[in-house]
Amino acid sequence: MTPAAGGMVNETKLKLAVHIGGITMKNPVATASGTFGFGAEYAPYIDLNQLGALVVKGITLQPRAGNAPPRLVETTAGILNAIGLQNPGVEEFVDKLLPGLAGYDLPVIVNIAGDTVQDYGRLAARLGQEKGVAGLEVNISCPNVKKGGLQFGSGPDMAAEVTRAVKSATDKPVIVKLSPNVTSIVAVAEKVAGAGADALSMINTLLGMAIDIKTRLPILGNVVGGLSGPAVRPVAVRAVWQVYQAVGLPIIGMGGIVTAADAIEFILAGAGAVAIGAANFVNPRATMDVLAGIKQYMIENGVQDINELIGAAHS
Amino acid sequence: MTPAAGGMVNETKLKLAVHIGGITMKNPVATASGTFGFGAEYAPYIDLNQLGALVVKGITLQPRAGNAPPRLVETTAGILNAIGLQNPGVEEFVDKLLPGLAGYDLPVIVNIAGDTVQDYGRLAARLGQEKGVAGLEVNISCPNVKKGGLQFGSGPDMAAEVTRAVKSATDKPVIVKLSPNVTSIVAVAEKVAGAGADALSMINTLLGMAIDIKTRLPILGNVVGGLSGPAVRPVAVRAVWQVYQAVGLPIIGMGGIVTAADAIEFILAGAGAVAIGAANFVNPRATMDVLAGIKQYMIENGVQDINELIGAAHS
């Protein structure tokens, strides 16, 4: 497809809304789970109402203490993290954190993780009762926990089983978050789609590690961690491209997005929405800057509706 | 293991030689296949005799034209390449290129790739006859060709089959080069070890892509390409770490090595030798600078023999 010839675009009428498996986002820019806390942390810096969606930190049935520090190490143009899903557990989340988000006009997507397939089902059932929850993002791809996590995301059948457990426990839209640490992300995506997922998000972090040559020991408390940030963007764009081509589900694309140009690359590859992760750490207004840049690109390139750009690089 | 207390090291007697599956390297610094041509290209910049080993560009049975350009695109702290195994074929390699290397005092390792398991066997048989070949590096992990390549590296059983075909066709040391684009690099490594590989090398490039937001099309002629350079180092170090822990074979570690500190990180993770890839493009003397830095580290840290450092981060 050749780009439109920068024509007539009515700036005030730009169509930015996108639909991700039953969730309507007023614009395609979301936050990536675990990088934006529960929203409040960034409320001093941006108007949360301007976000397309808020995806909160991964939630488990029971509270989790997380991994021993160090939990973060900077690598070349990226970061390795091994937080280990520290979170207050679903009950405290529902009691203390969710109500604070009720005042905002934006879909709240809750990222969930479990040790067992049953855990996922229970979390979905519990959160499915909450009006304040717009959808669930099923984290089957966390590389930083001993049990569960990545193990659910690396086998297509296991991924499908988790998806089914979640789907059968709730009517809320279910977004399954895929791991790049697999031989074929398409194979996992296909099975997950077959199991009833409403949408997919990708990528979670790449499994990596760093060693301190002075102490001669791994730096992270957890030894291995998850790589994210600009370094991984080409891998993430490829994942979105491949899955878009093979599977009909809407995709939330993420991995290394810093600028609007990066976000547009994901959208052209097939992402219906994008999520900003590590870039928030550097620029607390990253989501807003990306959104502004997307609008500018649309105006400059004569794109009235963002949906015209989704997957447009598949000629 | 705690580091030695920077003690008595006799600088002139530093022991740098390492043994990689029957190949003795006078020092642990090799070149990564495809990034150093056939050696001659860099002879104006460094004394090839100072290299631990020369690993040449991937060779196939028949000549290959390679992929349509663009074949390279820079990404954040990395590069995507999609050369497509352009090479003159094994016969021309043996006739025209190999003789030129006979004058150098260093092991020449030939990287081989095929469309079929039989191709690998034939290449091994043909190159096995050549005195100038110290060993074979079996490329079952090239993401840039339509047939073969990655397909052989992503299934443990297929990888083992290729390994057996090569081993039964030659007595030369066989190094199998693993792909990071798999769910479990350890599973592949174990099968390959079981099939008789003498050593392993890792990592080949990560599958990635980039899209031009102006043209709205993939940049590479081949659409997808292989990511390498500093961006991928944490993934590569993790791969070496995991495989070292699980498999007893010597490892040539690579992926994003630019400095001696990077190389030492790989050695501590378990690499018996390292290979320098994309960094050669930026600094044609990268191999020599890395080697000098390794020596300096050994002196400063009281390490007489480089072999003491191999895998030392596994406490």
Add this chain to the structure above:
Amino acid sequence: MLITDARIIKQEEILPGFHRLTLAAGEVAAKARPGQFLHVHCAADRLDPFLRRPISIHAVDRQRGEVALFYRVVGRGTALLAAKEKGDQLNILGPLGRGFTMPPGKGKVAVVAGGIGIAPLYFLLQELGANKISADVFLGAATGQQLFFGSEITGLGHNVFPATDDGTAGYQGNVVSLFARGPSDFVYGCGPAAMLQSLCRVIEKHKIRGEISLEERMGCGVGACLSCACKTRGQEGNCRYSRVCVEGPVFPSGEVVWS
């Protein structure tokens, strides 16, 4: 909680590798409390290094709307910071974190600084001085040259007790040992982890109270990423990971669980 492009007014290399940087940042100066930090974008024009770097607020001049940082060059981020010049802009996030509290009673106040640990304590000493509280300041360093700001601290109305590892100035030995000779009622500390741990032991042994400022690798600096975990003990004695960037960097000495 501001994002500011602050102009650099002064960049001084006090000793090789030790820099003091003064910024024009009126709002930050007005808001900042001792012990808080700024999350500094050392190289806003590049993606590598990627993250911001946490640096304590070292001194504040509210009248002039100036904020100073005192930092040691240890890696890429601080090297890039040191390369900045007067007139350059520096993007800062903050003031962030929970700072020091004022001493609870009328007892004797001590301040124990190890090396670059003086950075946040100096701002505290400014505030104590402004509140007419005079502290005993135990300044530890590797060598005499690195005993920073001794005369300025005296000028703020405090007593300085130097200690150096090599004995080139003051007491020869560990600054905590010097402090331990006659501990006060309330202690503030900042310095290397090992020093803080031994300081906490002294505090506990003498059943006094204190506050220490901790460091941990940071991502966001605003409490969102849970990177900067530090093990702490809650009211009921149960352990959990607190965020150095939000619950700290200053913690009551008794809360910190050393591993």
Add this chain to the structure above:
Amino acid sequence: MLITDARIIKQEEILPGFHRLTLAAGEVAAKARPGQFLHVHCAADRLDPFLRRPISIHAVDRQRGEVALFYRVVGRGTALLAAKEKGDQLNILGPLGRGFTMPPGKGKVAVVAGGIGIAPLYFLLQELGANKISADVFLGAATGQQLFFGSEITGLGHNVFPATDDGTAGYQGNVVSLFARGPSDFVYGCGPAAMLQSLCRVIEKHKIRGEISLEERMGCGVGACLSCACKTRGQEGNCRYSRVCVEGPVFPSGEVVWS
């Protein structure tokens, strides 16, 4: 084939976005042939951008041991290059590649430059001038302002024929059309791919000969990585990928296969 840390003698912004950079690099000046290029490390202190950037040798002063580059700022690498100042060091690799050959006979010589394509051709014109060969130089640009070095080229003994897209100077229209009105016996060309392709068509149509300088994304610059592939036709008409960095950047016009 040298790696040199060359000192920058001059950095001139000739027009916004168009820079001429002069380097002290005696050995390079002595070796360089017109059409060759340098592989420039625009930011040796960082890993992003990672790769070197190929830039043609624009002018050489062998007496003074100076080499000049002429470049347009189009992205990160060239922006970093433009930020460098007199006195800074620039790490360069080269001279690299196969340059232009001298005209084969006594026929009429033309030089066709599109935009920044004048960069390598200027050095060629210096050499032609030194060999007492006078060329017709067709200078194309978007607008009159961007017709660079016209008077210098006349000073070297050549005839300049300008063409601009907007007609603000010389012929209004495409520089290849201007050239096509009276083609010469031997042509040298450099410029955007589309322009070179149409130049090659004219060359073929008039059965004359020529050499053109191509661009392709480069990794190593020394022939090792096979990144810079360009489709060419061999003696026997068979196609293959040649390396722009070694077999080029200058190719006989008939060898290039356009897609």
